[in-house]
Amino acid sequence: MNTKLPPRTVERLSKYRRLLDKYKDLEGAHIYSHKLAGLLNLTPEQVRRDLMLIGITGNHRRGYNIKELIGMIGNTIDRHEGQQVALVGIGNLGRAVLGFIRKAETRMNIVAAFDIDRSKINTHIGNVPCFHLHDARQVVRDKSIRIAILTVPPEVAVATTAMLLQSGIRGILNFTSVHLDVPPGIYLKDYDIITSLEEIGFFIQE
Amino acid sequence: MNTKLPPRTVERLSKYRRLLDKYKDLEGAHIYSHKLAGLLNLTPEQVRRDLMLIGITGNHRRGYNIKELIGMIGNTIDRHEGQQVALVGIGNLGRAVLGFIRKAETRMNIVAAFDIDRSKINTHIGNVPCFHLHDARQVVRDKSIRIAILTVPPEVAVATTAMLLQSGIRGILNFTSVHLDVPPGIYLKDYDIITSLEEIGFFIQE
DNA sequence: CATCAATTGTTATTTTTTTCACATTGTCAG
DNA sequence: CTGACAATGTGAAAAAAATAACAATTGATG
Ligand SMILES: NC(=O)c1ccc[n+]([C@@H]2O[C@H](COP(=O)([O-])OP(=O)(O)OC[C@H]3O[C@@H](n4cnc5c(N)ncnc54)[C@H](O)[C@@H]3O)[C@@H](O)[C@H]2O)c1
Ligand SMILES: NC(=O)c1ccc[n+]([C@@H]2O[C@H](COP(=O)([O-])OP(=O)(O)OC[C@H]3O[C@@H](n4cnc5c(N)ncnc54)[C@H](O)[C@@H]3O)[C@@H](O)[C@H]2O)c1
Numbered sequence: 001m002n003t004k005l006p007p008r009t010v011e012r013l014s015k016y017r018r019l020l021d022k023y024k025d026l027e028g029a030h031i032y033s034h035k036l037a038g039l040l041n042l043t044p045e046q047v048r049r050d051l052m053l054i055g056i057t058g059n060h061r062r063g064y065n066i067k068e069l070i071g072m073i074g075n076t077i078d079r080h081e082g083q084q085v086a087l088v089g090i091g092n093l094g095r096a097v098l099g100f101i102r103k104a105e106t107r108m109n110i111v112a113a114f115d116i117d118r119s120k121i122n123t124h125i126g127n128v129p130c131f132h133l134h135d136a137r138q139v140v141r142d143k144s145i146r147i148a149i150l151t152v153p154p155e156v157a158v159a160t161t162a163m164l165l166q167s168g169i170r171g172i173l174n175f176t177s178v179h180l181d182v183p184p185g186i187y188l189k190d191y192d193i194i195t196s197l198e199e200i201g202f203f204i205q206e
Numbered sequence: 207m208n209t210k211l212p213p214r215t216v217e218r219l220s221k222y223r224r225l226l227d228k229y230k231d232l233e234g235a236h237i238y239s240h241k242l243a244g245l246l247n248l249t250p251e252q253v254r255r256d257l258m259l260i261g262i263t264g265n266h267r268r269g270y271n272i273k274e275l276i277g278m279i280g281n282t283i284d285r286h287e288g289q290q291v292a293l294v295g296i297g298n299l300g301r302a303v304l305g306f307i308r309k310a311e312t313r314m315n316i317v318a319a320f321d322i323d324r325s326k327i328n329t330h331i332g333n334v335p336c337f338h339l340h341d342a343r344q345v346v347r348d349k350s351i352r353i354a355i356l357t358v359p360p361e362v363a364v365a366t367t368a369m370l371l372q373s374g375i376r377g378i379l380n381f382t383s384v385h386l387d388v389p390p391g392i393y394l395k396d397y398d399i400i401t402s403l404e405e406i407g408f409f410i411q412e
Numbered sequence: 413c414a415t416c417a418a419t420t421g422t423t424a425t426t427t428t429t430t431t432c433a434c435a436t437t438g439t440c441a442g
Numbered sequence: 443c444t445g446a447c448a449a450t451g452t453g454a455a456a457a458a459a460a461t462a463a464c465a466a467t468t469g470a471t472g
Contacts, residue, residue, distance in 0.1 A: 006429065007405060014404040015385070032449070040385055044450095045431060052451065060438040060450050076408070083407045092302035099298060101399065104383070108403040147406055149399075171406035173399070177310070179221070179246055187409040189402050193307065193355075193379070196395050197314040198220040199213060200353055200377035201289045202282070203393040212459070238419070250419090251461060258421065266420050267468040 009050045010077065015040055016050070017073040020066050021105060032063035074107075082107025084145040086169070088114045088133070088160060089152030090125055093175060097149060102126050111143045133163060140167040147171040154178045215256045216283065221246055222256070223279040226272050227311060238269035280313075288313025290351040292375070294320045294339070294366060295358030296331055299381060303355060308332050317349045339369060346373040353377040360384045 005013075019039060023029055033044040033051075051064065054076045058064040087098055090113050101110055113130040115121065121132045131139050139145070148169045152160050157178040164172065171187040174180055177195075182188045211219075225245060229235055239250040239257075257270065260282045264270040293304050296319050307316055319336040321327065327338045337345050345351070354375045358366050363384040370378065377393040380386055383401075388394045 005408070007409070008429070010405045010408045011401050014401040015398075018383075018400065019385070034449090041387055043431070045433095046429095048450065049430085049452085058450055060436080061440080061448075062438085063449070077404050078407065079411055085403060092298070092305060096298035096302050097399065101403075104400055106400050106403070108400065108407065146410055147403060149403075170410040173402055173406060177224075179225070181247055187406050189406055191397055191402075192221075193303065194224065194310055194312050194314065195217050195220040196379055196397075197289075197291060197307075197312070197353060197355075198283050199216045200379060200393050200395055201284065201314065202211070202216045203213070204352055204376040205285055214459070240419085249461070251463095252459090254420065255422085255460085264420055265468075266466080267418075267470085269419070 005053055005076070009053055012040070012042065012046070012050050013054065013073045013077060016047075017070055017077070018105075020070050023066050024070055026066065029066045030059065030062040030064060031066055031069075033058070035063070078107045082109055083147055084109055084111045084143055085147045085149060086110070086112045086114060086136075086140065086143075086145045086164075087128070087149045087151065088164065089150065090115045090117075090120055090130060091151060091153075094149075094151040095125060097151060097175075098125055098128060102128075108147070110149075112139050112145060114139075133160065136163055136167040140164075140169060145169065147173070149173045149175070150180075151175045211259055211282070215259055218246070218248065218252070218256050219260065219279045219283060222253075223276055223283070224311075226276050229272050230276055232272065235272045236265065236268040236270060237272055237275075239264070241269070284313050288315055289353055290315055290317045290349055291353045291355060292316070292318045292320060292342075292346065292349075292351045292370075293334070293355045293357065294370065295356065296321045296323075296326055296336060297357060297359075300355075300357040301331060303357060303381075304331055304334060308334075314353070316355075318345050318351060320345075339366065342369055342373040346370075346375060351375065353379070355379045355381070357381045 016036060033047040037044045037047045054072055056064060056069060056072050085108050087094055087110055098110060101108065110128050113125055113128050114133045114136055115130060116133050120130050123130050146169065148164050150157065150160065150172055154176050157176040158180065161172065161180050165182065165186060172180065174188060174190045177192050180188055222242060239253040243250045243253045260278055262270060262275060262278050291314050293300055293316055304316060304319065307314065316334050319331055319334050320339045320342055321336060322339050326336050329336050352375065354370050356363065356366065356378055360382050363382040364386065367378065367386050371388065371392065378386065380394060380396045383398050386394060
């Protein structure tokens with residue numbers, strides 16, 4: 001639908017869907033904005049506005065149809081099906097993330113892993129094949145990968161990112177606490193534990 | 207100093223400091239707002255405003271004194287020294303995070319780990335002692351722990367959080383993709399990989 | 413010692429996001 | 443069939459954050 005949504009709205013839509021997925025089998029079930037809001041500590045107005053933005057229209061008496069809601073959020077976030085994701089750097093963190101995502105119910109499919117450690121190349125982690133980073137261009141094209149999760153050592157984060165961007169990656173989830181400079185059009189999201197802890201530390205000062 | 211800073215500003219301050227720490231030995235060195243901005247893909251105005259908010263005043267010709275900058279950010283974010291942090295749930299992710307933070311240079315000190323797996327209790331992970339979650343109240347008090355990193359299985363996330371809050375924890379970094387409902391005064395930060403990937407996925411649609 | 417170029421400090425403006433307020437509407441009880 | 447209730451849908455207002463604009467300051471230079 002409309003591709004101009006606020007990032008916060010997109011995040012919340014993702015959470016709505018994940019929460020509602022649990023109820024997806026209840027045919028014809030509805031939910032009120034205030035109920036949904038309560039479950040995620042939001043305001044009903046915010047929920048209604050988010051849903052309005054993606055063109056969902058509820059029933060004035062029964063609320064929003066859960067099935068329709070899940071469907072419409074899917075149309076918006078995932079366009080059709082999910083997207084292909086690569087995991088880059090299969091160390092302690094990389095394996096933990098991989099295990100987590102494989103268990104999670106999501107349209108994000110991890111279809112390849114990259115590393116440079118020869119002992120890992122051509123093996124499978126879970127059921128995900130592991131390739132040498134040098135083959136990224138080829139693999140990324142073949143498997144239509146558009147997103148990378150970056151869990152390589154900090155020293156190589158910048159170089160690895162350059163390589164990934166050359167390969168056609170469009171979005172990066174960066175776990176490496178290293179600042180990455182990406183060109184416009186590339187969507188970067190940073191998970192910086194140190195900064196997050198310091199932020200928490202600041203706001204819990206009395 | 208002033209405790210009413212925007213969250214985004216606090217995050218950026220943390221990043222400024224981490225970046226500048228590399229230059230801390232250059233006695234008398236200065237840096238311009240546009241230089242600092244360039245290094246982190248921000249605007250110079252934003253940098254200047256952030257620094258203004260914590261009462262840093264630069265030199266109109268030489269820019270900001272790096273040492274003073276690091277010091278003032280420390281005064282603001284860490285008050286005096288750092289803070290004590292506990293890691294809760296020493297699984298794959300927990301160990302990866304622990305290893306990472308121990309290597310990182312930060313005032314956030316991981317001083318305890320909690321789990322319920324008997325084989326882990328009373329051992330040390332790195333040099334961090336591991337306790338049973340039941341002893342959280344005691345340990346949290348004794349070690350003045352105020353922040354917890356939550357890496358337990360999703361099924362127990364809510365119960366574990368309740369336990370931690372009872373023990374006196376004031377801030378939580380939540381890795382469990384489970385929505386936590388915390389009372390006012392508790393600072394919660396969520397790392398939700400699924401939502402982040404879906405957000406990235408949305409914004410790289412052409 | 414006056415000029416000039418560059419940078420800061422801060423006010424004003426714009427943009428983004430959230431909250432408020434309330435008219436509108438679908439459904440159900442009577 | 444007909445209110446009346448309890449929702450939704452959305453314009454308007456407010457709050458938060460980012461950006462722009464520019465006067466004030468500095469110190470190097472001729
Ligand atoms: N920001 C966070 O929240 C957070 C938390 C934990 C770890 N980390 C970071 O995540 C990264 C990984 O941490 P880890 O504990 O898994 O480290 P690790 O050393 O266990 O794993 C790193 C992996 O990357 C591989 N690798 C090395 N160079 C590579 C390259 N050029 N291309 C592809 N793969 C390469 C290694 O072979 C290894 O498998 C580090 O940068 C660490 O700082 C970040
Ligand atoms: N959101 C993310 O980005 C992300 C990424 C990876 C994993 N995860 C989540 O992190 C959590 C941990 O993942 P993992 O791969 O390390 O799992 P894991 O099973 O390897 O580790 C879980 C650990 O928690 C311990 N534990 C179990 N119950 C506990 C309790 N009540 N109190 C304290 N400790 C307890 C277990 O003994 C184990 O050591 C999971 O919730 C997972 O979904 C989140």
